[in-house]
Amino acid sequence: MIVHFSQIATILLMVAGLYVVIARGNMVKKLIGLSLFQTSVYLLYILPGKVLGGTPPILDPARAVYANPLPHVLILTAIVVGIATLALGLTLVVRIKEAYGTIEEDEILAKEGPKENLKDRVRNRSKSGRGGTAA
Amino acid sequence: MIETTVTILLLLMLGAVTIGIVRVRGLFAAVVLLGVYSFLMATLFVVLDAVDVAMTEAAVGAGVSTVFFLGALSLTDTVEAPGKRRQIMPLFVAVVTAGALLWGLSDLPEFGSPDQPIHRQGADYLVRSMPETGIANVVSAVLASYRGFDTLGETTVVFTAGMGILALLRRRRGEGKS
Numbered sequence: 211m212i213v214h215f216s217q218i219a220t221i222l223l224m225v226a227g228l229y230v231v232i233a234r235g236n237m238v239k240k241l242i243g244l245s246l247f248q249t250s251v252y253l254l255y256i257l258p259g260k261v262l263g264g265t266p267p268i269l270d271p272a273r274a275v276y277a278n279p280l281p282h283v284l285i286l287t288a289i290v291v292g293i294a295t296l297a298l299g300l301t302l303v304v305r306i307k308e309a310y311g312t313i314e315e316d317e318i319l320a321k322e323g324p325k326e327n328l329k330d331r332v333r334n335r336s337k338s339g340r341g342g343t344a345a
Numbered sequence: 346m347i348e349t350t351v352t353i354l355l356l357l358m359l360g361a362v363t364i365g366i367v368r369v370r371g372l373f374a375a376v377v378l379l380g381v382y383s384f385l386m387a388t389l390f391v392v393l394d395a396v397d398v399a400m401t402e403a404a405v406g407a408g409v410s411t412v413f414f415l416g417a418l419s420l421t422d423t424v425e426a427p428g429k430r431r432q433i434m435p436l437f438v439a440v441v442t443a444g445a446l447l448w449g450l451s452d453l454p455e456f457g458s459p460d461q462p463i464h465r466q467g468a469d470y471l472v473r474s475m476p477e478t479g480i481a482n483v484v485s486a487v488l489a490s491y492r493g494f495d496t497l498g499e500t501t502v503v504f505t506a507g508m509g510i511l512a513l514l515r516r517r518r519g520e521g522k523s
Contacts, residue, residue, distance in 0.1 A: 214455075215456065216352060217450050219356040219359070221358065221447060221450075222443065223360065224446075225442055226364075227363075228441075229367065229438075229439040230367055232439070233432055233436070234425070236422075236425040238372050238376075238414070239375060241414075242366060242375050242379055245379055246363065246379070246382065249383060252390075252398070252402070253389065256393050256395045257393065257455075260348075260393045260395075260457050261394075261458075261464065262348055262457035264394055265394060267484055268396075268482045269475055269481045269483065275459070276394075277361035277393070277395065278468055279483040282395045282397055282398050283484055283487045283488045284515050287495050287496065289401050289402060290403075290503060291499055291502050293405050293409055294503045294505075294507070296410055296412050296505060299479075301417075301510045301513045302513065303417055303421060305513050305516075307420065307421040307422075312422070313421050314425075314426045332384075339361075
């Protein structure tokens, strides 16, 4: 079990991010948890590419052992996609703050009023015409 | 040996920062700690021989994303409301997930061993890169030559996200006028 110390640590970091996403009601804190989770997944991908005593995958006649370059490429793509989705999420948080005056999940749900039945909501929407639900 | 020791040290520091992020209530503190987390992760990537990833993580993960978070905080609240939420269910989900993942670990290869499947299977870009593309940095060769379509897809995602952000912010400005 102890030979897997790196994967165990990665899983614990990942689960900490998951816990923050579920347990905290603050939207920015949720996004912070999501970033934690995401960064740990990068680590999970990079870990198996490492060879002890190896060098970064930049070819040099004096070296023979390199890390595997494929996970590095995949994670480069993932980092850039991650920042794009994070920016979109933060913009949504800013919009929610303007619409509701708060970014706490509980307070937003309280302002929404009692939960509407899904059937009623569909009926109301069809009554008021399509797309007529702008806040 | 030294590589393993440094990896363990960095993982312990990452664990300490993560505990800080989970416990702290101020959002500014959490964002700064997230920046620290990203820098530690970038250092760990250098130790794991992923220098290109380390540079991107330091620039994008610790730099740009911290700036985005601070910008969002300046437009919203900076302190989390004291939680009255029940904490048992999230803890249960987290523990079950961790248990399932740890259970699946037993088949994974040892840290840093050269006979992992990842080094034996699949396309051997380390051999093909030099004769086929003439690029010494294999990560660049794979990114731009062998897997160029991945990068195209990535650009599409970034473009879509940018359009979404513009649409959201423009709508806000339009409402401000009316």
